[in-house]
Amino acid sequence: MTEEALVDRMALPRPDVTASEAADILLSHYGLSGSLSELGSQQDRNYRLDTEDGRYVLKICHAAYETEELNAQNAAIHHLRAKASAPRVPNVMTSTEGQEIVFVNVREQDYQVRLLEYLEGEGLTHRTYLAPTSIAALGALCARLAEALADFTHPGLDRSLQWDLRRAGPVAVQLLSSITDSAARDRIAKTMVMAVRRIQPLAPSLRLQAVHHDVTGDNVVSRADAHGRPVPDGVIDFGDIIRGWLVGDLAVTCASLLRQADGDPFYILPAVKAYHEIYPLIEDELKALWPLIVARAVILVASGEQQIAIDPDNDYVRGNLEGDRRIFDTAISVPFELMEAAILKAAGVDIAGINTTDWQPLLPEIDPASVAYVDLGVRSPHFSDGNWLATDMDWRLLARAAAETGAAATRYGEYRLSRAGLHHAKAQATYALHTDICLAAGSIVAAPFPGRITWYDQHLVLTGADIKLHIDGIELSVADGSEVDAGQLLGTVSGETSSLGGLRLQLCSIAGFEPPLFATPRQAAAWSALCPSPSVLLGPDADAPKPETAALLELRQAHFASPQKNYYERPPQIERGWKEHLFDIEGRAYLDMVNNVTILGHGHPRMAEAIGQQWLMLNTNSRFHYAAVAEFSESLASLAPDGLDAVFLVNSGSEANDLALRLAWAHSGKRNMLCLLEGYHGWSVASDAVSTSIADNPQALTTRPDWVHAVVSPNTYRGQFRGPESTADYLGSVMPVLEAIDAKGEGLAGFIAESVYGNAGGIPLPEGYLTEVYRQVRERGGLCIADEVQVGYGRLGHYFWGFEQQGVVPDIITIAKGMGNGHPLGAVITTKEIAASLEKEGYFFSSAGGSPVSCVAGMTVLDVLAEERLQDNAREVGDHLKARLAALIDSYPMVGAVHGMGLYLGLEFVRDRVTLEPATGETTSICDRLLELGVIMQPTGDHLNVLKIKPPLCLSEQSADFFVDMLEKVLREGW
Incomplete structure (x- = not known):
């Protein structure tokens, strides 16, 4: 094709063929009819046909395109369909006359028509964000496609095409005349000149083969993985296939990714790495990649401007032009040298350093x-x-x-x-x-x-x-x-x-x-x-020492017992905290929305000072007599309801709940314990026995000892009975369990329950539920244990203790987590009579529980809670946060409900608001994306579909807004 012919072809609008005329073509040449919808295209006219037997794409092409070029497209599809390792591609359909290309005349205009199978799957262009796994999958797809086409030849591949990056310079000159803004035109022209200058010396080394040359978000289809992320696995639209530079094929793909890069050109690197691992590029190709991406960005912008001038009603081009401008702006935002270095490093290629052998001292007087x-x-x-x-x-x-x-x-x-x-x-x-x-x-x-x-x-x-x-x-x-x-x-x-x-x-x-x-x-x-x-x-x-995050993670996994898991598949190395913020070793700040252990906030100077001073003076076990243990025990007893004035000090919530169960056994003389399904109480033998959350132990429901009697989870959102009027139904489900225990004549030792459903996602118990269950338990001589390990100490904002929300007073309170603001500290608060029951079994002793340092830590937490009005802050900021989270329900169907109060909230994600199918995979991916955006968040609940929102109580309103803003960004843009 001559240069003049190419220029003429570049100026063509889409074929002027209406849907009605397309329907006539389909019926007369393919014997097909159904509903038609137009698909976007730059210079073709494409219609999707939906029939009872399947879906197809009718592609209408100008006669100016040589038939041999269309034959090459069809031949490439056949070639790929014969290769098991190739991506999915559509089948080429034949007309009733047995032809793959049909010549038609519409209103005295000649066109060439083809019919392809419609390849099912989701495109990528409409997505604002792609996860690194999706980006890498696109790079891998591009590599597999190129590898499969390496042995494909056809005379129709040697064609003149405006998208051929070997011709980028001359094509850009032709297209730039359409840009009326002289400043923009000059900027684009200068960019192309710089790109061409870097490409030219590398050009002789760049390999040639058949390439699709348009593996972009518009031309791939994907399936969703278990986390709801798109995984490209199919390729459509072979309209740009040529014999061209192999690396140019990858350049086209990478340029398309810059549309979603949010201004970060390094966004493409997972695709480059994945491509190189499958179909390795030589060093000169790697060096040419970024200049080719820049050249592609220039052609995209210039072509879009020209096409809009020619075909102003082309909404497809108009919609793409804004994205093409983003691609261009991102492509020119960094020096060529930087991206060359980044691409070489992503491919594992060493970069030569500077020779400093003969350098002299800069500061000759300084040793x-x-x-x-x-x-x-x-x-x-x-x-x-x-x-x-x-x-x-x-x-x-x-x-x-x-x-x-x-x-x-x-x-x-x-x-x-x-x-x-x-x-x-x-x-x-x-x-x-x-x-x-x-x-x-x-x-x-x-x-x-x-x-x-x-x-x-x-x-x-x-x-x-x-x-x-x-x-x-x-x-x-x-x-x-x-x-x-x-x-x-x-x-x-x-x-x-x-x-x-x-x-x-x-x-x-x-x-x-x-x-x-x-x-x-x-x-x-x-x-x-x-x-x-x-x-x-x-x-x-x-030189500062380099972080060894990966090596440390390997060391952790080598020696830290495997049941002790870490957050995230690729966890940041967190080395500092302050207030509600955490900082990794690379200086990335994260908002900590999950850490209810540090109730006052991270790095509180009062805690450091108090613990340090006490440690310098004395730290021993609680059998010695010293002021701190007496003062702290008195303070805890004063916070509990009247009559609960005996305090045990331990090291953790698991120990506290384990001890509470022992107290119930000792006081009642019985063994049977009532608990709730979906509950979690700890890791010790006894506290684990009454823990039924399958999120923490997948075998929980089948491995409980016979003294554990779990009743239906009173989850009013997705439980067996739903809504605020379900209290009676849930209470009714408890009675058969109690009656079965009565029938055996073994008696009941007690009932343990979280005052607010913690691991289930901060779900409040039905109104009046504990009042009646406590009554039934006490009638049978059992004790009522309120597990306040996660929710206690004012986290609800409106209440200091979680059980106050239910209007009950337990026999035993267990508390830990925030008691020491991260220092290991737990407590059991009960009556003197119940506490004395344990002496029948001997003395109780915890070496570190109640130590001087632990007691000072606990006292300091109580002092700071009061002085900094953190319960009030939990109420005020928590109410604001919950209102903002609840507003998401109106805009995002996946947001099912907001549970809890204060700074103990749960945001539940569902795939369907009627069936309440849990969005488990999506929730994990949302947490991963939030980490990228600077927010620490983790899923909880038996289905791991609830965001467990329990930050330090010093959380500011600004931080709460940042969290919701980032969450909404994820829901809007994807994960």
Whole structure:
């Protein structure tokens, strides 16, 4: 095809064929009829036909396209259908005349028509977000398709096509004339020139073969995995198939992903890695990939602008143009060099470093061993109680160290806590690509390598053969633009004599580019290849140690017993907490919405001070006599209802519930215990026996000992009886169990229940339920145990104890979790009479339970709860949070219900609001996506379809809003 013919073809609108005319074609040439709906297309006209026997796609093409090209498309489909390893592709249907291509004339216009099977599945373009697993699956699909086409040949593949990236430069020139905005036109043109310049020297090495060249969200179909994420497994629309660059095929796919990248070009890397693992690319192909992606972005934008000018009623093109502009903006947002480095690293290709063999000292008067390096990382001992949020804290610490030692420096490659930020959906740039040095003003600074001096308003750039050194804080002693030798004086450190001055040092290999001072964790490795460490100038201590998150996880899994699970498949390494926030080793801040252990919040200075002081004085067991145990026991008894004035101190909720069961047995002389299905009470032998939650133990319902009698879970949302009027029905389900125990004549020791259904998702018990059950139990001589381990100490906001919501008083209260704000501490509160019953079996003793340190920790928690009005905060912020969560029900069908009150809430996800089919897989994926957005959340309930919302009680309204905003973002965009 001539260049002129290609230009003419690029200017064609879609075929002018109406649905009625398409129906006539289908009936006359294929003997088919049914309902028609138009499918989007750039230059074809496509209709989907739904019949009783199946669905098909009628593709109407201009006669200007050579028939041999259409034959090539059909042949490729047949080729792929014969290969078991190839992705799914549609079948090519034949007309009643036995033809795969039919020539038709509609209103004196000639067209070529084909009918394909409609390939079932969901496309990807409409999705705002794709998870890394879906991105990787798309890359793998592209690789499998290319691998299957490697041995396919056909004369129709050698064609002139505007989308052929080998022709990107000339095509762009033709398309740019359609863009009327001169500034936009110039920007697009300059971008294409830069891309072509990088592609041209690599072009001879790029492999050629048959490629689909349009594996994009529009042209793949997917199935949903168990978590509701799309997994592409089928390919449609072979209209762009050519013999072209193999890597160009992947470039097209990656460019399409930038539509959903939210401005992050690194979003494509899972696809690159997955492709390379299946169908390896050579190094030159990897280096050409990003320039080709940029070239594709230019063609997309320019073509869309042209097509809208030609065919203004083409809603498909108009709808795509906004996405194409996002692709272009993301593609030009970073230097070519950065993405080349990122792609090479994703493919496991080593990047050569800079040769520093002959470099001279930068600071010839300073002994590198004398420089003190200041720890500004997440685990730094210099940080506490949020002091890192002060804007100048890093510099103050640096100056303090320099005043003591004479010279101090920050570390390259350190993830700075001061850069973490709070309430950010994206990880912040925390990785230091530079080093700051505080030293005596007037210190000599020399050139480490030969180069040319450039001076920009207190900013010096020394440009060498393959690297540049950026220096701030220097008084220049050489002329701007001069050439200097290695070791030659550049200047001195700015500042007054006898004072301290500061230097900022940064190396960068990108010409004509001002590098960032910090990189995000995701981009740190690629930026490090371009902005290498200045440790060669300062000594090896200038580099911060690299996090060993993966190695530590392996170590944990090797020696930490496997039943002790961790959150998330790829967990962040959490090393600091403050208030309702957690920080991983890379400085990523997370909002902790699940940690009811730290009731006051993380890193509370009062806790650290109180525990530290007590530990320095005394820590021993509770058989010794000391003030703390007496004072703490008295405080706990004063918080309980009248008559509950005997306190046992233990280390955990499991121990507390285990002890409560022993008390019930000892006091009643009986063994049988009543409990609720879906309940959880701990891991000890006795507390596990009465735990029936299958989320925690899948075998729970079949492995209970015969003294455990579980009754129907009074879950008013999805239980056997539903709605607020179900109390009588649930009480009715308890009576047969009690009557069966009565009939055996063995008696009843007691009843244990969470005051609010914790592991089920913060579900309140039906109104009046405990009143009647407690009465029935006590009539039989049993004791009533209120498990307040998760919900106690004001978490409900409106009540201090959970059982107050039911208007009852238990015989035994168990409490733990937040009692010590993370310090191991639990308690059982009961009557003196019940407590004395245990002495029949001997004395009770817990070595660490009730120790001086534990008691001081417990007292401090109670003091801070009162002083900071945290129960009031739980009520006020909790009510606000619940109202915002409830509002989601109106917009998102998967949101079934909001349970609980205060800061003990559960958000339940269902696939159907009538059947209440639990959205188990989706809930896990939602939690994974929330982690990406900076929120710690986990699923709970027997179906693991409820978000367990139980943050520290210091949660601010701003944090509550951030959580709901991020949750709504996930529900809106996908997971």
